[in-house]
Amino acid sequence: MSASTLELRVVEARTLNPLIRLLRLRADDSRQLPAYAAGAHVRVRVQTGADDSAVDWRHYSLVNFSTARNATQVPVEYVIAVRLEPAGRGGSRFMHERVQQGDVLTIEMPKNDFPLHTGPGGTVLVAGGIGVTPLATMAARRRAEGLPVRLHYAGRSRDTMAFLPELQAMLGDDLQVHADADAGAPLDIEALLDACPAGDRLYVCGPKPMLDAVLEKTQARGWTHDRVHFELFSAPVVEEGDQPFEVELAQSGQRFTVPAHQTLLDCLIEHGCDPMFDCNRGECGVCAVPVLEGEIDHRDYVLTAREKAQGNVMQICISRAKGARLVLDM
Incomplete structure (x- = not known):
């Protein structure tokens, strides 16, 4: 555990339906947990391989049904719900099949990229x-x-x-x-x-x-x-017409082929690169990379229409190439 993470015990693991599993997390000493606001999520450390060496993180929104005014300001537990993605990268399968009541999970402090605004109106x-x-x-x-x-x-x-x-x-x-x-x-x-x-x-x-x-x-x-x-609330999906393309890293000269079923981000990680990323959904902008050559198939929700038209930066977690090749400034 570090200053930015918590070790919380699973006090309840319940299947809500064939696709969704609820996990209730608390500290062993029942202490109050860090406050959060509506829309917040936590990142949970998951294992994506058969052994414990393949480690990754997944985002899960914090769920609260209490209408007490201070319910999320003085929480003693966090509740998350995990949807099973059989064709995913293994995080949801770990949460569904391997995590049991009594286990301890490592999570990061709550973060809110989807805040609820105040003010007039419904x-x-x-x-x-x-x-x-x-x-x-x-x-x-x-x-x-x-x-x-x-x-x-x-x-x-x-x-x-x-x-x-x-x-x-x-x-x-x-x-x-x-x-x-x-x-x-x-x-x-x-x-x-x-x-x-x-x-x-x-x-x-x-x-x-x-x-x-x-x-x-x-x-x-x-x-x-x-x-x-x-x-x-979904990972990048293969769209009709997606094709493989070549990516070249200008600073190192490395070249890889990105398959139709794989994101550019995952391809780079698979080949030993260490790009920055966070949301994996094209929302946060952390994975932006300059593009030196090639036409981009923008699929993100970060760039403006003007930035997309300029064609010199892309979000590698979700966007692809429209043509056969991209050259990235990395």
């Missing part, structure tokens, strides 16, 4: 799947403050959607549940936005297709950036 929360976790805490915070809040919670089917009883008990008629299997179609984003008064702020957390749809439709309506807040 709060509209839009959750897709496991993206409900930070939004549930936001809903509890708004209830604690006596401020208006509505949650739209979408998923493929009700049996894969976590925390429905808790959310219903907390929000009542302010919870709108959409299951694709029941409705026969995805959540109607246009209708949702039509029902938002001018002063409402929108908070969106879910998979990339949902986030892309919401951002596209709010931008088409002229909604300003300070009105739409988001967090992506």
Whole structure:
């Protein structure tokens, strides 16, 4: 343990449904844990290989349903929920299959890249799947403050959607549940936005297709950036048409082929490079790298339209090459 990490014991490990597992973490001496605000997450140390040598970190939002005003200011436990990603890099499988009640996990202090803003107007929360976790805490915070809040919670089917009883008990008629299997179609984003008064702020957390749809439709309506807040809750996915490409590192002269199924970041790490990165979702900007040659397929949520058009920097965790080759200044 260091000054920036905590060693917490798993006091409860419970399967909520075939895809989602809840873990409740506490200190052995039951001491108060560092405070956090709605939208915060912790990074958890995971093992991604068969032995203990392959170590990585994964982000999990902190979940709170208490509407007490100080619930997240004086916590004695952290609650996280982990979605199983069978085709992922192994972190979720570790959390689902190997972590048991009584085990000790190393976590970093809470961090918040998805803060809940204060001020007039209502709060509209839009959750897709496991993206409900930070939004549930936001809903509890708004209830604690006596401020208006509505949650739209979408998923493929009700049996894969976590925390429905808790959310219903907390929000009542302010919870709108959409299951694709029941409705026969995805959540109607246009209708949702039509029902938002001018002063409402929108908070969106879910998979990339949902986030892309919401951002596209709010931008088409002229909604300003300070009105739409988001967090992506999925790792980069292979998109239709993705092709292998060559990457050259100008400073060392090394050349690698990035397969269609692999991110540029993962390819560099696999070949012994040590690039900076954090979110792995194209949101934080930490992994930005200058590009000297080649056309970039920008897939991030950090760069402005002008920066993307200039084509001289990319977020290597999620963006790719449009052509056959990229030359990076690294």
